[in-house]
Amino acid sequence: MIMSKIRNQRVVLAARPEGRPVPSDFRLEEVSVPALGAGEMLLETIFLSLDPYMRGRMGLVKSYAQPVEIGGVMVGGTVAKVVQSRHPDWAEGDIVVAYSGWQRFAVSDGSGLRRIDPGAASLSSALGALGMPGFTAYAGMRNIGKPKPGETVVVAAASGAVGSVVGQIARIHGARAVGITTGAHKLDFVRDDLGFDAVVDHKAPDFAAKLAEACPDGIDVYFENVGGAVWDGVFPLLNPFARVPVCGLIAQYNHGAEPQPGLDRLPVTMREILSRSLTIRGFVMTEFWDSQRDDFLRDATQWVADGRLRWREDIVQGLARAPDAFIGLLDGQNFGKLVVQLGEG
Known part of the structure; x- marks a missing residue:
């Protein structure tokens, strides 16, 4: 077991919004990162995606996915770096797309991860036009x-x-x-x-x-x-x-x-x-991801290379700014794909 003294910063759901979310619906916490077991790895978030669907996860309305529990980490896609690994298929330094949520560190068993090439396009694009x-x-x-x-x-x-x-x-x-x-x-x-x-x-x-x-x-x-x-x-x-x-x-x-x-x-x-x-x-x-993901990545990558697919990003710095940025997203304040940068690739 790999021992860890790393402290994790995370944003959890503090209350279910009534109408438009407010900052007090979120809470920024610091907790210990658990030790890694066999077949696990530690991910450090580089970019966190903020998306409108997250508003639905904050309530109890029946939907296609389970809501976030009170006190639970807010959900979200991330680009992360493997910083410790006890998994045979993943090495320290690998860059992955994950679904590790609004936090700086996350323990993963490798499920649902996708390795990305840091040289193919900007890392954050894996949460936007190429994500x-x-x-x-x-x-x-x-x-x-x-x-x-x-x-x-x-x-x-x-x-x-x-x-x-x-x-x-x-x-x-x-x-x-x-x-x-x-x-x-x-x-x-x-x-x-x-x-x-x-x-x-x-x-x-x-x-x-x-x-x-x-x-x-x-x-x-x-x-x-x-x-x-x-x-x-x-x-x-x-x-x-x-x-x-x-x-x-x-x-x-x-x-x-x-x-x-x-x-x-x-x-x-x-x-x-x-x-x-x-x-x-x-x-x-x-519903289309498993059958059409490879087609999308092939086509979209070619369109980027041809100059036919362009995008703009709205990047905010630091996890503490995520709640206000997300509230602004629902009001249309962002300009382009909204991501939070937590670290360097």
Whole structure:
């Protein structure tokens, strides 16, 4: 058994949020790192991914994954270095993608780890365009969106980790890419740096009219990751046989599972789904991961090499800043893929 005197810093769930999370819902702790047993290794986090799905894990609403327990370490993907190993397949110095959560150190038996090449791309990209968000975009477009040349693909949160990749995949497949975001810097980035054909500000008072202007032939694919008022502008423009992959509803995450007051539009929505032969399909990326991960890594790596896949990162320093950064993520304050840097690669 390898003895350890290392102290671990971690963020745990202190309380279940009521609506929008607040800093007191989290607690920063320092604890001892347990000694390693046979077949175990110690990981030191270099980068921690912050993602909208984490809001769902903070509550008790029934979902595709178990919630974080009160006092439990907040979940999250990481890029980490193996700093001690008693595992035959892993050596000290290996760089891995893990799911070790909001903490500096974690003990692993190797389950679910993926080794990455530090020289292939920036380490943090394994949590973004070349990681879970990128694969979410890839799987949703490949299996549900299925863009064709000349079609119009619309995606909200277009400067974010998933949305930015969706639009670029649309372009790679010969479709028009229309991005929805807000703020001059994000609008410019989506249009000028990512190469979207058009971009629309969802906070503009004439958002619906501007979106219709950007989509003169209607919308064939809408990649839904926001919900709320953006959906209201998109829905009337969906063409017959349009496809709508649904991977997230960030605008609604802080409202819980209870119905919100207002007009019940479900009957009208269902009628339009029927009359326009729409496909609206929710998905979680894990359902495609085992069968399509290798295809994604091959294709995305080639697109990066060709300059057809680009991304932007929003990096905050230090684990103590993770709660505030995460709360800001739910409010759309980040610009690009949000990661926390804890160490050096």
